[in-house]
Amino acid sequence: MLNSLNRIYNVGIYIRLSREDDDKTEMSESIINQKSLLFQYVKENNLTVYDTYIDDGYSGTNFDRPNFNRLLKDIELGKVNMVITKDMSRLGRDYIGTGNLIEKFFPEHNVRYIAVTDNIDTFLDSSNNDIAPFKAIMNDMYAKDISKKIKSSLKAKMKEGKWVGGRAPFGYDQDKNDKNHLVINKEQADTIKRIFTMCLEGLSFYKIAKQLTSEGIKTPAEYYSFEWKSHYNLKYGQWHPKTIRDILTNRMYIGDMVQNRRSKINYKVKKVIKNSESDYIIVENTHEAIIDRELFYEVQKRIPKNVGRKEKKENHLLDGLLYCGDCGHRISITSRRRKDNRCYTICNYYRTYMNKKICTTHSNNYDELEKIIINSLTKMCLNYISKDKIKNNVLSNLEENNEFNNKKELEILNNDIKQINDNLDLIYIEKLNKKITAEQYERVKLKLENKLSIKQKKYNELNNDINDTMTEKSKNKIIVEYINKFLSMKDPNRELIVNLIDRIEIFEDKNINIKVTFNNMY
Numbered sequence: 001m002l003n004s005l006n007r008i009y010n011v012g013i014y015i016r017l018s019r020e021d022d023d024k025t026e027m028s029e030s031i032i033n034q035k036s037l038l039f040q041y042v043k044e045n046n047l048t049v050y051d052t053y054i055d056d057g058y059s060g061t062n063f064d065r066p067n068f069n070r071l072l073k074d075i076e077l078g079k080v081n082m083v084i085t086k087d088m089s090r091l092g093r094d095y096i097g098t099g100n101l102i103e104k105f106f107p108e109h110n111v112r113y114i115a116v117t118d119n120i121d122t123f124l125d126s127s128n129n130d131i132a133p134f135k136a137i138m139n140d141m142y143a144k145d146i147s148k149k150i151k152s153s154l155k156a157k158m159k160e161g162k163w164v165g166g167r168a169p170f171g172y173d174q175d176k177n178d179k180n181h182l183v184i185n186k187e188q189a190d191t192i193k194r195i196f197t198m199c200l201e202g203l204s205f206y207k208i209a210k211q212l213t214s215e216g217i218k219t220p221a222e223y224y225s226f227e228w229k230s231h232y233n234l235k236y237g238q239w240h241p242k243t244i245r246d247i248l249t250n251r252m253y254i255g256d257m258v259q260n261r262r263s264k265i266n267y268k269v270k271k272v273i274k275n276s277e278s279d280y281i282i283v284e285n286t287h288e289a290i291i292d293r294e295l296f297y298e299v300q301k302r303i304p305k306n307v308g309r310k311e312k313k314e315n316h317l318l319d320g321l322l323y324c325g326d327c328g329h330r331i332s333i334t335s336r337r338r339k340d341n342r343c344y345t346i347c348n349y350y351r352t353y354m355n356k357k358i359c360t361t362h363s364n365n366y367d368e369l370e371k372i373i374i375n376s377l378t379k380m381c382l383n384y385i386s387k388d389k390i391k392n393n394v395l396s397n398l399e400e401n402n403e404f405n406n407k408k409e410l411e412i413l414n415n416d417i418k419q420i421n422d423n424l425d426l427i428y429i430e431k432l433n434k435k436i437t438a439e440q441y442e443r444v445k446l447k448l449e450n451k452l453s454i455k456q457k458k459y460n461e462l463n464n465d466i467n468d469t470m471t472e473k474s475k476n477k478i479i480v481e482y483i484n485k486f487l488s489m490k491d492p493n494r495e496l497i498v499n500l501i502d503r504i505e506i507f508e509d510k511n512i513n514i515k516v517t518f519n520n521m522y
């Protein structure tokens, strides 16, 4: 049942045993117990386990647990997309923190969470998902409940073919008498009809866009300019090929209601994700068509599946690194001209809106430009290497000394931590054997735990420091390797260039600004 959702799950099993669990729960919560229950569950549901994360002796009231943190890291790295615990309290006893995980962190990372004995499964909309424990503590659970109800009533309306999207799609208006019904907007519909006709006549998206723009036909952006935030309509009044494609493939225009194209992850996360086409809710013939069904499907045959550019014939060393210094858009490299066998650079923004006089050509002979840039890069590299040598000579002794001291201190801290943990174990056993009273135990435990957290904090800080300098050092080492390689090569390859150059800005006045990756190293 768990795999029915068309998705492969990599499970992170999380197990926690806390020292506070007294002897009675100790038995049922023991690590072996949790493990066997969870592996049984995983087996029954045919799931793949990515890793098991066990925190032995950590309190559930805070989230500073090493293996728990490791689990979160693996989630962030995309290695784990399903988390299973025995019950919710294994995740944590702090409801705010636990709530945060279940309501925000997991959904944001598209992680499914299951608490086996609590019957909680965050990907199921069932009453089994007992949100009661949260309700008492987190008022905003109520908000979630409502948002869920609204969601399901919206979906019910979508399934009835009622428009629920607010502003009507381009080409339509909301019916004044029934806002869930669409009526044709004559002016916009005429534009849509023209676009379909032009496509049938064999014009490309680009040519259609250009033609409409030159005639001054109003774009969707101009109709809705007050709320338009689309990424591809950079300037009102400019038809973009992507807009043309969107219109030509929109089934709304044959009278079918297509909804549920995107969804909010949940009520707390603003992120909106695109749904896959199988999640679309489509109801046929709900409103008047603008385009004849047959014509629409005739046009679909002409629409290339992939809008991505065709593979470039020639690979240039600086491909993708060039930017227009004046408008910020990318600069592309044209294919070789037949008459002089030369490539030229051109500002993309200028090229897209050629006759609108937006930005300027930024035209340069590419091969010459490449030579100039490689020369400058060589100079920058030589400069860096000489600085690096000086720095190394002066600092290496000092640093080595420092490193030695740090490592020694780390060792001492590590020993202290082990000692305190041993003592904690010891008094715990003494309490179990009734050699000390519960009050005595609590008092000593508190003291030891305080000590422990101080030492642990120091240890972590120092360790981070050491790691930081190490990564900084190794980063620098890699860069120096790249630089040396580059300096020794007659013809640099693309891999080296990409590792050494961040971006190159080209200005119309022929100024060039090279941003290298090693600039901020020191």
Ligand SMILES: [Zn+2]
Residues within 6 Å of the ligand: 324, 325, 326, 327, 328, 329, 347, 348, 349, 350, 359, 360, 362
């Ligand atoms: Zn430009």
